[in-house]
Amino acid sequence: MGATYDAIVIGAGIAGLGISGILARAGKKVVLLEKNSHVGGRAATFKKDGWVRSIGQHAALKGQRYDTLLQTLGVDCPREYFGDLQMYYEGQFKSILDIIPTLVARLSPEDNLRIAEKLLNPAVDLDALDDISADVWIKEIITDEVLLDFMRMATVIMTTIPFMKDMAASTLKESIMIITRTMETWLAANGMGEFMEAMAADIRRHGGEIRTNTPVERILIKDKKVLGVLAGEKIVAEVEGEFGNVTTIEAPVVISAIPVWEIFKIAPQDEFPQDFVKKAWNVSAHTANLGLTAGLKKSVYEGRGLLMVDYPSLGYPGSIFMPTNVCPNLAPAGYQLFEASIICDYDIRKDPEQLHHMMAMLNKDLQTWFPGWDKQALWIKNYFHYEEPKRTPGRAGRHRPDYTAAGIQGLFLCGDSIGSRCLPGMECAADSAMTCAEIVLGTMK
Numbered sequence: 434m435g436a437t438y439d440a441i442v443i444g445a446g447i448a449g450l451g452i453s454g455i456l457a458r459a460g461k462k463v464v465l466l467e468k469n470s471h472v473g474g475r476a477a478t479f480k481k482d483g484w485v486r487s488i489g490q491h492a493a494l495k496g497q498r499y500d501t502l503l504q505t506l507g508v509d510c511p512r513e514y515f516g517d518l519q520m521y522y523e524g525q526f527k528s529i530l531d532i533i534p535t536l537v538a539r540l541s542p543e544d545n546l547r548i549a550e551k552l553l554n555p556a557v558d559l560d561a562l563d564d565i566s567a568d569v570w571i572k573e574i575i576t577d578e579v580l581l582d583f584m585r586m587a588t589v590i591m592t593t594i595p596f597m598k599d600m601a602a603s604t605l606k607e608s609i610m611i612i613t614r615t616m617e618t619w620l621a622a623n624g625m626g627e628f629m630e631a632m633a634a635d636i637r638r639h640g641g642e643i644r645t646n647t648p649v650e651r652i653l654i655k656d657k658k659v660l661g662v663l664a665g666e667k668i669v670a671e672v673e674g675e676f677g678n679v680t681t682i683e684a685p686v687v688i689s690a691i692p693v694w695e696i697f698k699i700a701p702q703d704e705f706p707q708d709f710v711k712k713a714w715n716v717s718a719h720t721a722n723l724g725l726t727a728g729l730k731k732s733v734y735e736g737r738g739l740l741m742v743d744y745p746s747l748g749y750p751g752s753i754f755m756p757t758n759v760c761p762n763l764a765p766a767g768y769q770l771f772e773a774s775i776i777c778d779y780d781i782r783k784d785p786e787q788l789h790h791m792m793a794m795l796n797k798d799l800q801t802w803f804p805g806w807d808k809q810a811l812w813i814k815n816y817f818h819y820e821e822p823k824r825t826p827g828r829a830g831r832h833r834p835d836y837t838a839a840g841i842q843g844l845f846l847c848g849d850s851i852g853s854r855c856l857p858g859m860e861c862a863a864d865s866a867m868t869c870a871e872i873v874l875g876t877m878k
């Protein structure tokens with residue numbers, strides 16, 4: 434017989450940590466179960482030999498939903514602000530703030546006003562844009578080829594979707610609205626993992642419990658009501674392999690903070706209402722980040738900006754970034770962290786040959802802007818990682834699952850695959866944690 438809690442949260446990413454923190458602060462007895470040995474999910478970082486390693490640098494937007502969540506939890510750690518997005522434009526890297534005036538000057542004042550009104554008007558019904566391709570929508574507003582090309586590049590970073598034709602217009606519209614609210618972003622000075630650890634410490638301080646190495650194997654549902662979960666207690670043996678016990682943990686509320694379609698790995702699909710199942714699978718196609726991180730002996734670029742580029746051989750847009758130019762603590766003194774990546778389809782993982790080819794092309798293309806950069810590398814780590822749920826037309830906004838699996842009492846959902854269209858991912862995860870917490874606490878009154 435397991436312990437009884439007010440709520441069980443599955444998954445210690447930003448969403449799971451966030452909602453656990455809010456519930457613990459509200460005096461609820463909460464337990465957070467995480468399958469890995471660490472908290473943070475996709476935003477985790479690790480320090481080794483003076484290098485802070487991550488699955489990709491995480492930039493947060495100043496004063497938006499993730500910041501609100503951190504404030505709510507009283508969590509803060511050293512951070513560094515940087516606002517510079519740079520593009521390879523007319524043969525050199527230029528800040529987009531310097532490029533925009535030249536673009537504005539290409540058009541008449543009337544055209545500029547018309548475009549601004551269309552792109553920034555908050556009264557537009559986003560639901561109506563969920564099924565339309567961003568490519569079609571934007572071409573009705575902007576006809577100038579140079580401005581269109583600029584939008585194409587800028588939106589990759591905002592939406593983590595490589596091509597506008599694959600983007601829902603509502604996603605593009607909401608991204609533009611969010612980005613214009615703040616051009617300022619920040620990096621965690623010592624890695625985002627420090628924030629994740631601080632969130633975990635806050636949960637414990639408020640009486641919450643966190644169990645790592647504890648994969649949830651099944652959500653227990655009876656007569657359309659949640660009873661708790663069956664969780665594995667994973668013990669990593671010194672000899673090869675793992676072993677452990679399975680425990681029943683009981684609670685009237687279970688909050689799944691894992692990607693929404695993965696819930697069907699731990700609960701039978703036929704327990705759920707059909708509409709929920711359809712929506713959950715609807716967002717299950719997702720984008721991936723293919724790239725490399727390298728530790729360089731010598732700096733190959735001094736700028737603090739995030740560089741947006743079109744990789745010529747790969748045929749994909751992507752980014753290059755030297756995070757140590759903003760946060761020197763991420764590497765041993767004098768060394769440079771170098772990151773380069775593209776956003777592509779997660780399904781590419783099914784074709785290892787293609788994956789290796791693309792990685793080789795990425796390495797080759799980097800020579801375009803930084804000839805001989807690899808000669809400075811102490812180490813290079815290639816990676817391919819699931820990034821975010823796709824937001825193609827018909828899969829964004831109102832097509833996404835909501836915070837409840839209506840029909841199953843006591844089961845709630847949060848994470849970056851739930852609810853809003855808003856971007857980037859950490860914003861979605863934080864937003865979902867706060868919204869879901871409000872709903873859950875409402876039912877506990």
Ligand SMILES: Cc1cc2nc3c(=O)[nH]c(=O)nc-3n(C[C@H](O)[C@H](O)[C@H](O)COP(=O)(O)OP(=O)(O)OC[C@H]3O[C@@H](n4cnc5c(N)ncnc54)[C@H](O)[C@@H]3O)c2cc1C
Pocket residue numbers: 443444445446447448449466467468469472473474475476488489490491492493647648649650690691692695699722818819820821847848849850857858859860861862
């Ligand atoms: C390379 C890369 C770069 C990115 N850059 C940015 C960026 O610059 N800015 C930004 O805002 N966003 C960025 N993102 C997106 C951001 O990381 C995610 O949107 C966000 O971290 C998602 O948080 P989450 O809590 O919803 O999910 P996750 O972080 O995926 O957390 C889910 C957790 O559940 C755990 N779990 C899964 N199944 C089980 C189970 N059965 N039992 C127990 N635990 C389980 C997982 O181990 C994980 O810890 C990036 C993502 C990637 C991959």
